[in-house]
Amino acid sequence: MTTRGEKLLASLGDRLSGLRGRITVDAEMDKITWFRAGGLADALFQPADEDDLAAFLKAVPHELPLTVVGIGSNLLVRDGGIEGFVVRLSAKGFGDAAVVAPNRIRAGAALPDKRLAAVAYEAGIGGFHFYHGIPGAIGGALRMNAGANGVETRERVVEVHALDRQGKRHVLSNADMGYAYRHSAAPDNFIFTSAVFEGFAEDKEAIKAAMDAVQHHRETVQPIREKTGGSTFKNPEGTSAWKVIDEAGCRGLMVGAAQMSPMHCNFMINTGAATGYELEYLGETVRARVLENSGIRLHWEIRRIGTFRPGHAVQEFLGQLL
Numbered sequence: 502m503t504t505r506g507e508k509l510l511a512s513l514g515d516r517l518s519g520l521r522g523r524i525t526v527d528a529e530m531d532k533i534t535w536f537r538a539g540g541l542a543d544a545l546f547q548p549a550d551e552d553d554l555a556a557f558l559k560a561v562p563h564e565l566p567l568t569v570v571g572i573g574s575n576l577l578v579r580d581g582g583i584e585g586f587v588v589r590l591s592a593k594g595f596g597d598a599a600v601v602a603p604n605r606i607r608a609g610a611a612l613p614d615k616r617l618a619a620v621a622y623e624a625g626i627g628g629f630h631f632y633h634g635i636p637g638a639i640g641g642a643l644r645m646n647a648g649a650n651g652v653e654t655r656e657r658v659v660e661v662h663a664l665d666r667q668g669k670r671h672v673l674s675n676a677d678m679g680y681a682y683r684h685s686a687a688p689d690n691f692i693f694t695s696a697v698f699e700g701f702a703e704d705k706e707a708i709k710a711a712m713d714a715v716q717h718h719r720e721t722v723q724p725i726r727e728k729t730g731g732s733t734f735k736n737p738e739g740t741s742a743w744k745v746i747d748e749a750g751c752r753g754l755m756v757g758a759a760q761m762s763p764m765h766c767n768f769m770i771n772t773g774a775a776t777g778y779e780l781e782y783l784g785e786t787v788r789a790r791v792l793e794n795s796g797i798r799l800h801w802e803i804r805r806i807g808t809f810r811p812g813h814a815v816q817e818f819l820g821q822l823l
Contacts, residue, residue, distance in 0.1 A: 539578025627703025
């Protein structure tokens with residue numbers, strides 16, 4: 502039986518000939534997400550470099566669904582899978598970092614946040630220690646204005662390089678990114694490829710101490726050795742998500758093999774073989790209970806993509822209290 506992914510590739514004929522990147526049909530998304538859950542992507546493309554990505558974007562019909570993912574740390578894929586192409590930037594083509602001017606670093610979008618912190622430390626550039634504790638890559642940090650320990654991405658960004666859906670290159674300033682809390686206003690169809698960041702000169706011992714403090718905090722209060730997606734919900738204004746979740750009695754709450762961590766109840770974890778459905782149903786159960794208990798509407802920080810399996814759709818707040 503021909504799969505959805507095979508039909509997709511066949512429909513494109515020789516449009517993709519000449520690409521140097523890797524195409525995987527019927528890609529198992531649970532292998533690349535930290536939750537280790539979710540269905541198949543019709544096709545996964547990992548471009549060799551920016552030119553290869555531009556060629557792909559120009560070749561693929563604009564009406565074909567296209568989803569961009571990073572290293573999978575803040576991502577929940579639904580069990581019905583992902584239609585069309587998933588684009589995932591390779592570490593080889595987009596994972597470089599270099600000091601390009603005093604206190605400035607250019608980093609590829611596939612570079613792990615933790616690696617950017619290390620490059621800054623080696624160069625004696627302060628202001629990047631917070632990235633040492635963020636389990637993601639630069640592309641995601643740029644898109645969602647990732648932050649921790651009182652510092653956000655927007656405080657470090659100088660310019661961002663991106664390709665649009667037609668493969669055209671763009672350079673965005675910090676102001677162009679329209680940053681807000683865990684949000685950027687950059688067009689959804691832009692694929693970030695790299696960015697220039699700026700910090701400040703700082704003693705390496707001070708930088709190392711700040712990075713060690715970040716690591717100690719993570720190890721003592723977060724379930725970093727579990728299958729998790731990091732913070733599940735954004736902090737509501739004036740309080741913390743974990744506090745309202747705890748007050749609603751959801752610490753340790755389980756749906757199937759999905760659980761709100763007893764250690765940090767704003768971390769959702771896969772305790773075994775949780776499905777995408779169980780994880781999302783748990784999240785919406787928490788949202789419903791918090792809304793009922795405190796009147797606060799939690800907003801997802803974890804990105805949820807793909808389609809539901811037939812008969813296993815999950816409504817926001819479970820369809821209650823709307």
